[in-house]
Amino acid sequence: MLKCKPTCTTDSEPMSPPPSSRSTTKVIRWRDGVRTELDDTLAVEEPLEIRLGYRDSRKGRVHKSIAITMRTPGDDIALALGFLYSESIISTLDLVVSLEQSAENVIRIELHDDATFDAVRLERNFYVTSSCGVCGKSSLESLSLAGFSTVQDDSFQVSLAKLQHVLLQLPEQQKLFQLTGGNHATALFDTNGNIIHLTEDVGRHNAMDKLIGHCLQQKLLPLSQHAILVSGRASFELMQKALAAGCPLLAAVGAPSSLAVELAKEYNITLVGFLNDNGCNIYNGAFRITD
Numbered sequence: 001m002l003k004c005k006p007t008c009t010t011d012s013e014p015m016s017p018p019p020s021s022r023s024t025t026k027v028i029r030w031r032d033g034v035r036t037e038l039d040d041t042l043a044v045e046e047p048l049e050i051r052l053g054y055r056d057s058r059k060g061r062v063h064k065s066i067a068i069t070m071r072t073p074g075d076d077i078a079l080a081l082g083f084l085y086s087e088s089i090i091s092t093l094d095l096v097v098s099l100e101q102s103a104e105n106v107i108r109i110e111l112h113d114d115a116t117f118d119a120v121r122l123e124r125n126f127y128v129t130s131s132c133g134v135c136g137k138s139s140l141e142s143l144s145l146a147g148f149s150t151v152q153d154d155s156f157q158v159s160l161a162k163l164q165h166v167l168l169q170l171p172e173q174q175k176l177f178q179l180t181g182g183n184h185a186t187a188l189f190d191t192n193g194n195i196i197h198l199t200e201d202v203g204r205h206n207a208m209d210k211l212i213g214h215c216l217q218q219k220l221l222p223l224s225q226h227a228i229l230v231s232g233r234a235s236f237e238l239m240q241k242a243l244a245a246g247c248p249l250l251a252a253v254g255a256p257s258s259l260a261v262e263l264a265k266e267y268n269i270t271l272v273g274f275l276n277d278n279g280c281n282i283y284n285g286a287f288r289i290t291d
Helices: 076-086 141-145 162-175 173-181 204-217 235-246 257-265
Strands: 003-005 022-031 035-045 046-056 062-073 094-103 106-110 126-128 184-189 196-199 227-230 249-252 270-276 279-284
Touching: 003 279, 022 173, 046 076, 062 076, 062 106, 076 094, 076 106, 076 204, 076 235, 094 162, 162 173, 162 196, 162 227, 162 270, 162 279, 173 196, 184 204, 196 204, 204 227, 204 235, 235 249, 257 270, 257 279
Parallel strands: 003 094, 046 106, 062 126, 227 249, 249 270
Antiparallel strands: 022 035, 046 062, 094 106, 184 196, 184 227, 270 279
């Protein structure tokens, strides 16, 4: 049984962001020729280190730091679990024996002795920045080598009107963004256009990992009957993480990259960009979007 400290929460309702996720600073605001000094709220950006314990066939029990990511504090456990899942280090929560936030910015995870993954990939330490995520994944070939497979379930469909309804719900659910204006959001929604869960972070890939980690905790993976909306652009890495979660559709407020489109076509994912109240662009998998 997974031992988790602090206790993992399962509330899917939008909650007020924790105090640690924001800070204040003095700012001079100049508007319409009027200069005012006031307090401004900022999104906090701090490092989180993920340390992993696992059994190596040659070295025995190994403990090492596998990632340092610049993130917004809050949902750290979900972030760590989502990172492990999207990096194909774990395939089920049962492989995690214990998970402890031993210090404010350090999470220690112990894997079951039966956990198997490509340990060679851990020979280098990941350094994950809040802007670009894990570097080095620049080709589709790396996904097939890591064991990613094509989305097989074609049953999920959603209307354009429901997609736009999800977009309309986004501002009221982005509690931290309301305070800071400086966070990305990732929202999980169903075929009826209902947002099931939303995560926020200064890093778009961190927000996605937090969402995937939550879904892992709630036993929602793979996401064959859900879709994901991201508040910014659709990058290759966000598409890779959606693929890892088995998500059939990813929608973005912004533009997709060329490699994101290639991934969508290669792995049968519906990719929507430039979603707004006027419409959207569908770059692949239009059969999942109904009139």
